[in-house]
Amino acid sequence: MNNAVNDGVWSGSWVAERLGVQLVGDDGLMEMLGLALRRNPKRAHLLVSNVLGKHVPQSPSVVYGAGFALGRRVRDLLGADEAARAVVLGYAETATGLGHSVADGVGLAPYLHSTRRLVAGVARAGGFEESHSHATSHLLLPEDPALLVGDGPLILVDDEFSTGNTVLNTIRDLHSRYPRRRYVVVALVDMRSAADAGRLADFAGEIGARVDLVAAASGTVRLPEGVLEKGQELVARYEAESAAGGGLSSAAPSGPAAQFPAPPDSGVAVEADQRANPPGARGCAESAATAAWARPAPTGPRSDDSRTHPHVTRIDLCWPPGLPDGGRHGFTPAHRTRLEGALPAMAARLAEALPTSARRVHILGFEELMYAPLRLARELEQVADAEVRYSTTTRSPVLAVDDPGYAIRTRLVFPAHDDPADGPGERYAYNVAGAGFDAVIAVVDSAADTPELHAPDGLLAQLAAHTPHVLLAVVPSYIPEPPHLAVPPGDTSTMLPEPLRGPAFSSYAPEEVGWLLQDLSDVTLEAPTEEREEAIQSGGAHYAESLPVEYQPSEQYQALFHAALEESTVRLAQAVGAVTELVLAERSPRPVLVSLARAGTPVGVLMRRWAQFRHGLELPHYAVSIVRGRGIDANALRWLAQHHDPRDVVFVDGWTGKGAITRELAVALEEFETSDGVTGFDPEIAVLADPGSCVRTYGTREDFLIPSACLNSTVSGLISRTVLRADLVGPNDYHGAKFYRELTGADVSVTFLDAVAARFPEVVDAVEATAKELLSGDREPTWEGWAAVERISEEYGIHDVNLVKPGVGETTRVLLRRVPWKILARAGAGADLDHVRLLAEQRGVPVEEVAELPYTCVGLIHPKYTRGATGADGKAVNL
Numbered sequence: 001m002n003n004a005v006n007d008g009v010w011s012g013s014w015v016a017e018r019l020g021v022q023l024v025g026d027d028g029l030m031e032m033l034g035l036a037l038r039r040n041p042k043r044a045h046l047l048v049s050n051v052l053g054k055h056v057p058q059s060p061s062v063v064y065g066a067g068f069a070l071g072r073r074v075r076d077l078l079g080a081d082e083a084a085r086a087v088v089l090g091y092a093e094t095a096t097g098l099g100h101s102v103a104d105g106v107g108l109a110p111y112l113h114s115t116r117r118l119v120a121g122v123a124r125a126g127g128f129e130e131s132h133s134h135a136t137s138h139l140l141l142p143e144d145p146a147l148l149v150g151d152g153p154l155i156l157v158d159d160e161f162s163t164g165n166t167v168l169n170t171i172r173d174l175h176s177r178y179p180r181r182r183y184v185v186v187a188l189v190d191m192r193s194a195a196d197a198g199r200l201a202d203f204a205g206e207i208g209a210r211v212d213l214v215a216a217a218s219g220t221v222r223l224p225e226g227v228l229e230k231g232q233e234l235v236a237r238y239e240a241e242s243a244a245g246g247g248l249s250s251a252a253p254s255g256p257a258a259q260f261p262a263p264p265d266s267g268v269a270v271e272a273d274q275r276a277n278p279p280g281a282r283g284c285a286e287s288a289a290t291a292a293w294a295r296p297a298p299t300g301p302r303s304d305d306s307r308t309h310p311h312v313t314r315i316d317l318c319w320p321p322g323l324p325d326g327g328r329h330g331f332t333p334a335h336r337t338r339l340e341g342a343l344p345a346m347a348a349r350l351a352e353a354l355p356t357s358a359r360r361v362h363i364l365g366f367e368e369l370m371y372a373p374l375r376l377a378r379e380l381e382q383v384a385d386a387e388v389r390y391s392t393t394t395r396s397p398v399l400a401v402d403d404p405g406y407a408i409r410t411r412l413v414f415p416a417h418d419d420p421a422d423g424p425g426e427r428y429a430y431n432v433a434g435a436g437f438d439a440v441i442a443v444v445d446s447a448a449d450t451p452e453l454h455a456p457d458g459l460l461a462q463l464a465a466h467t468p469h470v471l472l473a474v475v476p477s478y479i480p481e482p483p484h485l486a487v488p489p490g491d492t493s494t495m496l497p498e499p500l501r502g503p504a505f506s507s508y509a510p511e512e513v514g515w516l517l518q519d520l521s522d523v524t525l526e527a528p529t530e531e532r533e534e535a536i537q538s539g540g541a542h543y544a545e546s547l548p549v550e551y552q553p554s555e556q557y558q559a560l561f562h563a564a565l566e567e568s569t570v571r572l573a574q575a576v577g578a579v580t581e582l583v584l585a586e587r588s589p590r591p592v593l594v595s596l597a598r599a600g601t602p603v604g605v606l607m608r609r610w611a612q613f614r615h616g617l618e619l620p621h622y623a624v625s626i627v628r629g630r631g632i633d634a635n636a637l638r639w640l641a642q643h644h645d646p647r648d649v650v651f652v653d654g655w656t657g658k659g660a661i662t663r664e665l666a667v668a669l670e671e672f673e674t675s676d677g678v679t680g681f682d683p684e685i686a687v688l689a690d691p692g693s694c695v696r697t698y699g700t701r702e703d704f705l706i707p708s709a710c711l712n713s714t715v716s717g718l719i720s721r722t723v724l725r726a727d728l729v730g731p732n733d734y735h736g737a738k739f740y741r742e743l744t745g746a747d748v749s750v751t752f753l754d755a756v757a758a759r760f761p762e763v764v765d766a767v768e769a770t771a772k773e774l775l776s777g778d779r780e781p782t783w784e785g786w787a788a789v790e791r792i793s794e795e796y797g798i799h800d801v802n803l804v805k806p807g808v809g810e811t812t813r814v815l816l817r818r819v820p821w822k823i824l825a826r827a828g829a830g831a832d833l834d835h836v837r838l839l840a841e842q843r844g845v846p847v848e849e850v851a852e853l854p855y856t857c858v859g860l861i862h863p864k865y866t867r868g869a870t871g872a873d874g875k876a877v878n879l
Contacts, residue, residue, distance in 0.1 A: 010034070011048070013405035019227050021045055023189075024644070025219015032189065032217055034407030037235050039397040040388060045221065046398055048407035049188055052159050055398070055408060055430045056096050057362055057389035061375035061629055063465060067098045068214060070157075070186050071105015073214050073692035076154055077184065084108045084612075085152025085511075086184075090327060091166065092116055092138060093158075093395060097370030099157035100327055102186055104336065106155065110618055112147055113327040114138035115368060118421045122329065122480055125177075138170075143329040143480040144620060145643070148174060149501055150511030153182040161187040161215065163196050168203055175207050178510070182210045190215035222377025235399045312470045315353045315441070316348045317376075325445050326371050333616030339375065346378035355469050358386050364429060364463070366444040367394030367418075372475050373443035387395040389437070393429045393459065400430065410434045412462040416538065417452035418445075418553060429459070431464065435681075439469035447477040496639045496732070499622055505739050506717035507749050512605045514622045516636035517597065517722065518729070520736035525723055547720050550712055550740060561715075561748070565707045565755055567831060572706065573759035575688050575699030576603070577767030580610040582697050582774060583650050583686050590617065591650040594640065594660065595624040595815050596685070597737065598716040599809070600656035602752060603688045607652060609757045614764070620644065625722035625735035628802075631668035633735045638676065646680030650697075653687045654706060657810040659694030659786050660802075661685070689806050691855055692785025699770075701808050703856040707752060712816060713740050717749045788854045792824070796860060803861040806854075808836065814859030815839040821862040822846045826853040833857055 011034030015021055023030060034056075039151055046464045050057050051064035075083040083106050084701050090099020090113035103111035112383040115138070122141045125148055142148060154174065156167055167185050185200070190213060204211040320342045324331050354361060361384060365373030370392050377390040400411040410433040412742045416425050432440065440463050444453065449472075452458055463470045494605040498516025500506070506515060525547040595604035601623045624636040640649055651665060666683035685695050691703035713719055720738040723729070726738055789804045798804060814820045815836065823840050825833055836857055840847050 006582075009404045011050075011405060014401060014403050015045060016407065017405075019044065019230055020224040021227065022222040023190075024222060026217045029189070029217050029219045030723050032070055036401075036406060036408040037231050037238075037399040039235055039239075039399065043784060044235075044756050045223075046396075046407075047189070047191065047221070048164075049159055049162055051216075052094065052098060052188060053365075053370065053390050053391055054159070054394060057431055057435060060363065060388060062391055062392040063097070064374055064378050066188060067101025067157075068105040069104040070214060070216060071107075073105075074102065074155055074184055074186060075106050077212060077214065078182075082153055082182070083511075085150060086155055087112065087147060087150065088155045088157060088337075089170070090157045093368045093370075096326060096368050097158055097160045097365070097374045097392075098188065099657045100331065100371035101374070102155065102157045103327075103331070108333045108612070108616055109155065110147060110333065111327040111331040112140065112329075113368070114140055115328045116421070117328070117368065117418070119329070119479065124260060129568060133548055133843075135639050138804065141295070141329055144618070145498065146501075146511055146514060146620060147330050147618075148178050149514075150178075151503075151509050152205070152511070153178050153184055154180055159188050161185060161190045161192060161213070161223075164192060164199050168199070170608060171203070171207070171209075171211070175209065177616055178835050179207075180209065182212075184212045184214060185686060185722045187215045188211075188217070188617065190218040191220055193220055208635075227355070238399055238401060241301055243816055247653075251583045254624075260668060273653045282802075290719070295560045299775070300761045306425050309726075312464065312472055313353055315349060317349060317473050317475065319346070319475050322478075325475045326369060326478075328368065329478060329480050332618050333612075334618075337616060338784055343375055344383075347376060347383055348528040350380050350471075350473065351384045353439075353471055354384065354386070356401065358469065360435075360437050360439075361386045361388050361433070362437040362467075363388065363390045364432065364441045364442045365390070366448055366637075366785040367393055367395060367427070369443065369475065376443060376473070378755065386438075388849045389435075391430070391432065393427055395425075397426065397428065398430065402434075403805045405478075409837060412459070412466075414457060414459045414462050417450050417455075417458060418448035419450065427459070427460070432463070437467045439471060440467045443470040443473045443475065445475050445477040448553055449474045496635055496642070496734075499639075501787065502717065506719050507744065507747050508601075508605065508717040509750075511618075512608065512621065513595070513601055513621075513717070515719070515737070516622050516624045516633065516639055516734055517719075517737045518734045519739060520723060520728060521738045521741070523728065523738070524736065547723065547738065549722075550714075550743065553578050561707060561835065564831070564835060565752060566712050568707060568761060569755050569759045570757045571700075572606075572688070574763045574770060576606045576613070576756065577610050577699070577760065577763055578770040579688060579699035580607045580614075581767060581771035584615070585775060586647075587682070587697070588648045589646065589685075591619060592640070592644045593619055593621040593646045593652050594649050595621065595652045596626050597622045597722050598713075599720050601716055602749070603654050603720070604652040605753055606756055609688075609753070610760060613757070613760050614767075621862050623719075625724065625737070626661060626665060626668070627722065627724050627735070628664055633672065634666060634672055635732060635734050637669075637672055637678070637681065641676075641678045641681075646678060649681055651683070653685050653686045655689040655807060655809045656685075656687055656694040656698075657785065657789075657805060657807045659692050659781075659783060689807075693782040694785060695781060696779045698774075698779075703854075706809055714743055714746045715748055715752050719741055746776070771860075783839075784854055789858075792858060792860075796863075798863040800861065800863065803863055805859040805861065807858070808833070808856050811836055811857045811859035812839070814861055815843060815845070818859075819862045820845045821860045822848055824848055824853060824858040824860065826851045826856050827851050829856050 010030050015035035015037060021035060023033065032050055036048050038046040038047045050056050051058060051062055051066040078086060086106060086109040088099055088103035088111045089105060090096050092114045096113040099113055100111050103109050104404050119141055124139045125142050125145060156170060158166065159595060171183055181300050200211055232850045320338050323338050363373050363377035375584060376389055377388055381388040396409050400408045403411050408430050410431055412429040412433055413426050414428050436868060441464065442459060454460055460470055497517050500519060501510035502508045502516050505519055593604045593607055595601040604621050608619045608621045609722055612620050626632040653661065656662060661686055665685060669681045669683045686697040687695055688699050688706060690698035690701045693701060718740045723736040786808055789806055790802050792876055793801050806810055811823060820843060823836060823845060825847050833856065837847055
């Protein structure tokens with residue numbers, strides 16, 4: 001009775017004969033689909049899938065395999081690179097498990113499904129309508145607001161593609177918020193009419209994006225005139241007859257249901273302490289038999305099959321703490337890895353709890369909770385000495401007719417038991433009653449483990465009337481951590497804007513970094529280098545109140561940049577991998593990367609790419625402003641504290657010079673803790689290179705050329721250095737910066753990132769060895785760089801450490817943005833200084849070789865600069 005074609009009878013023939021409905025399409029389409037009638041004023045028929053695992057119990061390997069195979073087809077269509085940047089979106093409730101299985105087939109794609117369950121404290125990222133459904137409103141509630149932001153392909157998964165309305169509504173809503181270039185629509189069956197088939201292409205042209213379609217089978221449903229009215233009449237007549245006569249197709253078995261008391265720990269609300277100690281995390285050292293608890297056998301009347309109602313056994317799955325129960329708030333590749341590791345033990349607990357006599361076992365999921373029960377069922381199928389089937393309960397009302405030519409033979413009806421937002425109502429389980437199951441394992445989330453579940457007319461009681469053994473497994477409902485408010489909720493300063501993202505701000509892909517800055521692109525902030533230097537040294541202005549004119553590199557200099565990039569990519573990739581591994585091992589298993597704009601930003605992007613490449617992690621990454629003498633942007637810290645746990649935040653920079661920013665950050669965070677009462681931010685900076693020995697978290701302590709230091713905005717996403725000026729930045733504003741769109745033709749930001757990331761595969765072993773050595777070694781800062789700067793300041797008569805800029809990166813900055821006096825170069829320094837020598841030559845700055853220098857080079861800013869003391873062009877030096 002569970003097949004679309006059984007004993008030569010198609011499970012759609014009953015509807016086809018009575019309504020004149022025809023199913024036409026691919027060979028095998030009728031094997032995949034049956035027909036039923038739905039109690040719905042908008043559509044009479046229901047296509048009942050034999051491989052979806054919703055209405056028809058099916059082998060979990062078949063259900064999971066159908067979705068996984070579609071995911072593999074999508075990956076082949078996109079190619080490995082595009083597939084790695086994709087996001088998969090499934091539709092509630094029917095396709096939540098299918099979408100998740102597709103995401104598994106795609107590979108590294110994170111997964112999100114729409115939901116009809118409101119979750120307090122989680123902001124909406126979008127929503128759309130499903131026009132033909134009985135319950136239309138879909139919400140998108142990702143925990144990570146950046147999940148839907150990227151420019152990679154968006155893969156939309158539904159069980160059937162009928163008119164295309166739902167997909168168009170979804171794309172229309174999301175494209176207006178998060179535009180992208182490509183969408184892929186995935187369905188088990190494409191059942192569009194000829195009139196609907198062209199709409200998708202027309203819509204793609206309208207929005208300027210590519211839209212592909214992948215389906216396991218295709219066909220169409222031919223509906224005669226008046227089918228809706230005739231179908232409604234049939235539903236009304238058969239439901240009336242069924243209610244009068246009782247039996248398996250009725251709402252409940254004849255005779256009173258058993259009395260099931262609520263469990264001692266049941267309740268509608270998920271208490272706050274369940275986040276730290278979810279139900280599935282308790283008692284996990286015990287065996288399944290001892291962890292399970294049995295309800296007393298009821299003493300009420302017998303059911304119509306003359307069996308006493310059995311007890312219900314609760315199984316503690318030992319669900320991994322903090323692991324989402326599905327894709328309602330997002331499911332990342334890292335989550336997938338954790339689940340895969342935990343499934344064998346959880347399935348073993350299920351198998352141990354089953355009676356030894358059970359030969360046919362059914363795993364019954366719950367509405368949107370389809371994927372977790374499916375994976376448990378598939379794992380159980382591999383280890384249990386029994387036939388395993390899988391399906392889920394549903395909100396969808398469908399007529400049941402006990403006829404082999406009809407897809408829905410039986411239904412169980414019970415009250416909703418998860419306190420739904422749309423109020424109480426009926427819920428259904430189809431084709432479970434009368435299927436001869438020796439045991440049914442109901443899998444629900446903890447939000448649905450309520451008194452209604454255990455009530456006399458509840459799901460468990462209904463199941464108990466039709467199977468000798470009922471078991472209950474509860475998966476802890478995943479609820480994202482509430483925002484970490486830095487100030488009271490009523491304070492207007494909490495109303496901070498969301499981060500700026502490319503392509504509207506910066507040339508980086510939107511998922512690579514969110515800029516906690518305000519856009520000052522329309523403000524004229526540039527001043528000649530000489531004027532800025534005079535104002536800064538005279539005390540008339542702070543360096544962050546204006547911007548230098550963007551350096552336009554010559555062809556010779558650009559050639560040096562590309563040569564340096566080619567020469568250093570392996571060394572850079574190894575340093576990126578090493579510092580990222582240190583962060584993951586010591587700072588947080590899921591860090592929030594916060595780059596210090598702008599030099600830290602390319603490094604933060606590369607660290608994010610390494611975490612994705614090596615561990616399948618999708619790390620949040622932001623860029624914030626820190627200004628020497630003014631501190632870090634407090635409003636950016638407030639936004640971070642509202643959206644993330646400060647303990648997970650890792651500040652990132654490109655390199656250390658003498659350690660001034662390291663000290664600046666420590667002081668600024670201490671002041672922020674005092675002013676806002678927020679604790680947890682760690683002042684330790686993670687850097688690619690630490691030649692000054694100022695930090696513990698670094699990829700290397702060598703002072704070598706990092707090509708991102710060679711240029712200004714054109715290697716940093718076309719973003720300027722940050723600006724802090726009182727007339728532009730108010731008390732509730734982020735610091736500012738400019739986006740130099742006009743320099744797009746010279747931009748090498750992504751070229752730099754891609755060149756380094758391309759070397760990741762070949763440095764895996766070296767990174768592992770380096771990280772192991774660093775983790776076991778002494779990394780305490782010696783601050784030898786600071787000592788060297790103080791010595792140089794005195795030896796050269798400068799008497800101001802702020803005018804001494806040590807290291808290749810800082811020296812380059814001096815030559816590009818300040819008025820340099822002279823360059824000190826370590827004797828024998830080679831190609832790492834080619835670009836420095838060229839810039840020094842162009843600006844008429846002498847390069848002096850020094851025998852003993854802890855850095856490869858040091859840039860000295862002119863200590864007594866006025867335009868009278870040197871030429872207005874900054875070249876002639878007259879002391």
